[in-house]
Amino acid sequence: MKDYKRYLITSALPYANGPVHLGHLAGVYVPADIYVRYLRQRGRDVLFICGSDEHGVPITIKARKEGITPQDVVDRYHTLNKKAFADFGITFDIYSRTSNKVHHQTASEFFETLYDKGEFIEKTSKQYYDTEAKQFLADRYITGTCPKCHKEGAYGDQCEACGTSLNATDLINPKSALSGSVPELRDTLHWFLPLDKYEPWLKQWILEENKHWKSNVYGQCKSWIDAGLQPRAVSRDLDWGIPIPKRIKGSDGKVLYVWFDAPIGYISATKELTPDWEKYWKSDDTRLIHFIGKDNIVFHCIIFPAMLKAEGSYILPENIPANEFLNLEGDKISTSRNWAVWLHEYLEDFPGKQDVLRYVLCANAPEAKDNDFTWKDFQARNNNELVAILGNFVNRALVLTQKNCNGKVPAPGALNDFDKQTIAEMPKIKDQIESSLENFRLREALKFAMDFARLGNKYLADTEPWKLIKTVPERVNTILNISLQITANLSAIIESFLPDTAAKIRKMLNIDAITWENAYKTDNLKAGHQLGEPALLFDKIEDSQIEFQVEKLQKTKTANQALCAPVEPQKPNISFDDFSKMDIRVGTILAAEKVAKTQKLVKLTIDTGIDKRTVVSGIAEYYEPEKIIGQQVCILVNLEPRKIKGIDSQGMILMAEDANGKLCFAAPIDKTGNGSGVK
RNA sequence: GGCGAGGUAGCUCAGAUGGUUAGAGCGCAUGAUUCAUAAUCAUGAGGUCGAGAGUUCAAUUCUCUCUCUCGCUACCA
Numbered sequence: 010m011k012d013y014k015r016y017l018i019t020s021a022l023p024y025a026n027g028p029v030h031l032g033h034l035a036g037v038y039v040p041a042d043i044y045v046r047y048l049r050q051r052g053r054d055v056l057f058i059c060g061s062d063e064h065g066v067p068i069t070i071k072a073r074k075e076g077i078t079p080q081d082v083v084d085r086y087h088t089l090n091k092k093a094f095a096d097f098g099i100t101f102d103i104y105s106r107t108s109n110k111v112h113h114q115t116a117s118e119f120f121e122t123l124y125d126k127g128e129f130i131e132k133t134s135k136q137y138y139d140t141e142a143k144q145f146l147a148d149r150y151i152t153g154t155c156p157k158c159h160k161e162g163a164y165g166d167q168c169e170a171c172g173t174s175l176n177a178t179d180l181i182n183p184k185s186a187l188s189g190s191v192p193e194l195r196d197t198l199h200w201f202l203p204l205d206k207y208e209p210w211l212k213q214w215i216l217e218e219n220k221h222w223k224s225n226v227y228g229q230c231k232s233w234i235d236a237g238l239q240p241r242a243v244s245r246d247l248d249w250g251i252p253i254p255k256r257i258k259g260s261d262g263k264v265l266y267v268w269f270d271a272p273i274g275y276i277s278a279t280k281e282l283t284p285d286w287e288k289y290w291k292s293d294d295t296r297l298i299h300f301i302g303k304d305n306i307v308f309h310c311i312i313f314p315a316m317l318k319a320e321g322s323y324i325l326p327e328n329i330p331a332n333e334f335l336n337l338e339g340d341k342i343s344t345s346r347n348w349a350v351w352l353h354e355y356l357e358d359f360p361g362k363q364d365v366l367r368y369v370l371c372a373n374a375p376e377a378k379d380n381d382f383t384w385k386d387f388q389a390r391n392n393n394e395l396v397a398i399l400g401n402f403v404n405r406a407l408v409l410t411q412k413n414c415n416g417k418v419p420a421p422g423a424l425n426d427f428d429k430q431t432i433a434e435m436p437k438i439k440d441q442i443e444s445s446l447e448n449f450r451l452r453e454a455l456k457f458a459m460d461f462a463r464l465g466n467k468y469l470a471d472t473e474p475w476k477l478i479k480t481v482p483e484r485v486n487t488i489l490n491i492s493l494q495i496t497a498n499l500s501a502i503i504e505s506f507l508p509d510t511a512a513k514i515r516k517m518l519n520i521d522a523i524t525w526e527n528a529y530k531t532d533n534l535k536a537g538h539q540l541g542e543p544a545l546l547f548d549k550i551e552d553s554q555i556e557f558q559v560e561k562l563q564k565t566k567t568a569n570q571a572l573c574a575p576v577e578p579q580k581p582n583i584s585f586d587d588f589s590k591m592d593i594r595v596g597t598i599l600a601a602e603k604v605a606k607t608q609k610l611v612k613l614t615i616d617t618g619i620d621k622r623t624v625v626s627g628i629a630e631y632y633e634p635e636k637i638i639g640q641q642v643c644i645l646v647n648l649e650p651r652k653i654k655g656i657d658s659q660g661m662i663l664m665a666e667d668a669n670g671k672l673c674f675a676a677p678i679d680k681t682g683n684g685s686g687v688k
Numbered sequence: 689g690g691c692g693a694g695g696u697a698g699c700u701c702a703g704a705u706g707g708u709u710a711g712a713g714c715g716c717a718u719g720a721u722u723c724a725u726a727a728u729c730a731u732g733a734g735g736u737c738g739a740g741a742g743u744u745c746a747a748u749u750c751u752c753u754c755u756c757u758c759g760c761u762a763c764c765a
Contacts, residue, residue, distance in 0.1 A: 225693050225759095232692045232760070303693090303759070333693085333758080341758095372713090377701085378694050379758055386700080386714090393714065397727050405724045412723075453702075456713065463728095470721075470729040478723090549725060606689035607763045627764030648765060661765045 013296035013327075015054035017289045018045050019275045020300040022062035022107065025086040026071050029093055030349035031382060032342040033302070035370035036332040040451050041300035042099045043371060046505035047446050050525040056289055058278045059094075060105035061087040064250040065267035066147040079249045083108055093352040097363045098508045105278035107251075107270060112277035116251045116270040119320060120243070124257060128319045129200040130240055131259075137177055137192035139185040144262065145246030146177070146185055146192055153180030197246055198259040202269075204238035207315040211238075214325070215310065222310075223449070225303065225377065226331050230310045241312065243269040272313040275299075276323075290323050297326045306331050330449040333375035337382050338562055347565050350382075350558075358558070364507040365391050365547065371455050371506060384558045388550045394459065400546035402465040403499070403514055406492040407543035409469075413478055418493055419486035420536035428491055431468045435498060435529035438464070442502065454506075461502050465495045493518070493540075494531045501528035510546055517541045592647040593663065593687035594618060595677055601634035604654050612656055617646055618684015625658035631672045642676045643687050 020041040023029050029038075038059075045057040063083035072079040083106070091104050105112070123129060137146045177183065178194070185192045215222075215230045222230075243266050244253055250264030279286040289295050299309045309329050317323040336342065342349050355366060369390050373380050410416060424432075438460050445454035474488045500514040501523040515522065519541040523533050596617040604610035609627040611634055624644065643663040650659045663675040677685075 228692045229760080230692095236691070236761075307760090373700065380700075389699095389714065392725095393727095396725060401724060401727050405728080407724095409723050450702095452700095453712095456701095459713085466724095466728055467730095469723075473721080473723085475723040476721095545725065547725085604689090604763080608689060609764050610689095625764085629764090645765080651765060653765085654763060658765070 011296075012294070014292070014294040015056075015289060015296070016045075016048055017056050017058070017279070017295050017297045018048075018300065019058045019298070020101075021302060021305050022060050022271055022274050023090055024065070024067070025061040025063045025083040025090070025106070026068045027086060027344050028351050028353060029090050030342060030344070030351050031355070031366065031370065032335040032337070032349070034097065034352065034366070035335040035374055035380075035382070036302040037300050038094060038097070038099045039367055039370050040330070040332065040374060040449070043451055043454075043505045044298075044300070044446060044449070046100065046508065047525070050501070050504060052524070052526075056279060056282065057100060057102045058105075058275050058282070059099075059101045060103070060107065060274055060278045061090060062267070062271045062274065063087065063106055063108045064264070064270060066149050066245075066247065066249075069147075069247070069249045070149055080108065089353065093356075096356055097352060097367065100508075103278050103282040105274065105281055107274045107277070109277065109281065111281045112270070112274055113251050115277040115280060116265055116273045117254050119273050119276075119316070120265060120269070121254050121257075123202075123316070123319050124200070124254075126319070126321075128202070129243065130203050131198060132201055132240075132242075133196050133198050135178070135194040136197045136246060137183060137185070138195040138197075139187050139190060139192050141188040141190045142185065144187070144248065145195070145197055146187070147245065147247060148177045150186045151177045151180060151183050151192065152186050153183040199242045199244045199263070200253075201240035202243050202312075202315065202319070203240040204312065204315055205240060207318060208234065208238050210318065211311060211315065214314070219328075222328060223330055223376075225333060226306055226310060226329055229303070229306045233307055233311055238311070241268075242266055268308060268312065269316070272308060272316070293324060295324055296328075297324055299326050299329045301329065301331045303331050303333050328449070333377070333379045335370070335373075335375050335380055335382050338384070338559070339381060347568075348562070358554070359550075361509075364509045365395060365550075368395055368455070368507060371451055374452050376450070376452060384555045388552075388555045391547065391550045395547045396549055398459060398466065399462045399499075399503070399510075402462045402469070403496055403517070403546055404543060405469055406465065406489070406496045407517055407540065409474060410489050410493060410540060411543060413474070413482075413485055414489060416540045418534045418536055418538040418540065419490050421487040421490040421531075422483055424487065427468075427471065428487065431464060431491065431495075432531055434464050435461070435495070439502065439525075439529050446505075458502050458506055461495070461499050465492060465499065468492060468495065490534075490536070491531065493534050497523060497533045498528045498530070501525060513544070513546055517543055589688075590647075591645055593643055594646050595641055595681055595683060595685040595687065596644045597683050598637050598640050598642060601637055603629055603634055604656065607654060610654060613662065615642070615644055615660070615662075616683050617644060617660075618682065619646065622646075622659045623657060624660045624662055625653040625656050626662045626664075628662070628664065628672055632674075637674075640674070640676070641680065641683075642674050 018041060020037050023033060041057070045055055048055040061083060068079050068082050072082045075082070087106050094101065094104060137151055138144070139146050183192055184190070211234055215227070215234065220227065244263045245266045246262055247264050248262070250267065251270050253260035253263045253265065276286070276290055279289055301309050306329070309326065309331070314325050317325055334341070337348060337350065340348055356363065359365065369382075369387050372390060373382065373386065410418070438457055441457045442454045445451070445457060469492060472488045474485045477484050477488070496514065497518055497520060500511045500518070504511040504522070517540065518534065519539060520534065527533060594617050596615040598613055599616050599621060600614040602612050604612050604625065607629070609629045611626055611629045611632070613624045613626055615622055615624055645661045645663065648661045650657055652658070664672040665675045666672050
């Protein structure tokens with residue numbers, strides 16, 4: 010690898026509309042912090058950058074819902090999250106925020122530079138405008154009837170009832186969520202970053218020059234690039250965000266799209282931290298690494314690099330070790346469903362146990378695939394690994410010294426072969442950890458770190474000083490000296506993974522931090538050195554504590570089920586006339602085949618009694634085509650025909666849909682004649 | 689449907705430009721031990737490496753088909 014002079018490490022800016030949970034910690038912040046602490050231990054020049062991402066529509070929506078300002082929202086979560094990170098020992102050099110002045114300036118300048126270089130495309134498009142509120146409406150601010158499932162209350166970007174992603178212009182009866190008025194379509198000007206223009210360069214840079222990226226990252230990028238990149242709007246009509254610079258024509262009422270300003274936040278935060286920021290962002294001998302979750306791959310691997318490339322004066326990331334997701338007790342973590350373990354709640358239930366969570370999350374980090382966090386596993390790792398192996402070894406070494414040497418480091422005598430062999434293991438383990446960490450294999454590194462404690466336990470078990478004390482007491486001095494040297498080195502070895510624990514060990518040994526380079530030596534503790542008071546590093550976690558957590562989640566689940574299965578309220582009354590406009594008939598399915606290249610569509614031929622016609626229906630997930638032939642169904646025959654996937658669909662099959670979106674035929678119970686009217 | 693990632697011991701994961709008995713941790717069993725939070729140490733059991741076919745002297749590792757999980761994407765009156 011290239012000889013880098015300094016490191017710039019960023020971790021994804023958490024979005025300031027909610028608290029951080031253990032998934033964030035496991036995927037992004039714990040790995041980043043471990044890596045950074047390790048680099049610092051080795052004396053490398055490193056900056057660790059993070060901050061709150063505070064713009065964008067969801068924040069304005071949350072503010073409206075609660076009747077407060079967007080600034081109030083971001084202030085709340087910025088403070089909360091900043092504290093949570095600090096509590097878990099995540100040692101950012103700066104935890105900034107994108108509502109800062111420095112960031113506003115930096116991001117506007119960045120935009121201006123690209124604008125002046127002619128890197129943007131200007132495009133006018135039609136967007137909904139609320140004439141009462143006098144503003145353009147973000148997709149989320151438009152509600153209406155879902156064109157797919159016909160439920161009301163769908164948003165302009167997505168229908169939460171059926172999960173379909175939508176365009177605002179597809180909504181039936183759109184309404185402004187701001188004023189309730191009917192919005193009108195108006196022209197609006199926006200700037201686009203032509204990602205397609207960077208396609209050849211991205212191909213070369215990622216697919217050829219960055220083959221060392223993790224396979225999940227590399228593959229995802231390849232997938233995006235191969236699919237073809239589209240120009241992406243960098244501005245929005247919104248009043249919360251960074252205004253497009255005034256001198257630019259048409260900038261009125263427009264802000265930078267949050268995806269554009271957020272990654273620039275890494276730069277602004279660095280600027281805020283040090284006047285030397287350009288050394289980190291603009292020298293080839295800086296190694297820039299982004300720690301992110303898999304949801305952020307496209308932004309950090311494709312879009313942000315394209316922005317930096319377009320700007321021209323910045324370096325590009327050398328690696329982006331994105332992690333996958335952490336599930337919780339078998340289900341996807343979800344903020345909106347409250348299916349999460351919030352960091353501040355964890356600390357209330359397990360005070361002082363941040364290292365335990367760091368350990369469990371690192372040991373089970375979703376490095377290659379989604380992983381599952383269970384409280385049972387949490388308990389097992391605490392009790393069987395931290396308590397039994399690590400805590401126990403340190404305790405044994407210290408208590409033995411206390412009993413036999415009055416808490417003073419004894420002078421070693423001559424070393425025998427087993428002593429030498431044990432001592433020789435330390436540099437080996439240290440090397441293994443280095444190699445794992447340099448390659449972002451943190452769970453492997455942690456496993457090696459635990460080997461250090463195992464080495465100590467084995468050494469004690471094999472030398473049996475508690476027996477020798479009666480027969481060859483001078484030999485015990487050597488054994489305890491070596492055991493204590495292992496303990497001292499162990500404190501440095503686990504420092505990056507378990508910082509609090511490392512500090513506790515140092516305190517018990519009454520020593521200062523040992524550098525990484527010295528973390529294998531046998532003279533870090535001098536003979537005669539007075540040790541501090543021994544104490545237990547970890548406590549056992551009882552079944553009752555785990556049951557409490559599991560019950561807590563179970564309650565969430567129950568609450569969600571009650572919440573998630575509401576029966577749709579009755580629609581407004583209609584006249585009989587309205588009803589009788591619908592011509593619903595009974596028909597028989599004559600033929601059915603899956604529409605090629607679709608997941609849900611089945612092409613049906615129906616004998617309606619009137620004629621034999623083709624209908625395309627989205628039922629493939631629930632019915633196998635060959636099994637429904639001959640079945641009678643109800644069909645709305647006078648629905649406007651529509652082309653679906655190139656097939657003319659003449660009518661619509663009536664289906665009953667439950668709260669989970671599962672479909673079943675609504676059809677006559679008894680066999681009846683084709684063409685029978687349904688009234 | 690397309691694309692990407694993953695499917696290896698009860699659990700969580702490593703692994704190999706194809707080559708003798710496929711690895712680790714936890715769990716389990718047996719033995720040793722008692723300084724230590726009944727912790728530790730040793731030994732062992734346990735896998736047709738998602739399924740099938742092909743290439744090969746030889747495949748878990750390469751190719752193809754299929755299947756399951758996750759993600760992106762298209763379609764869903």
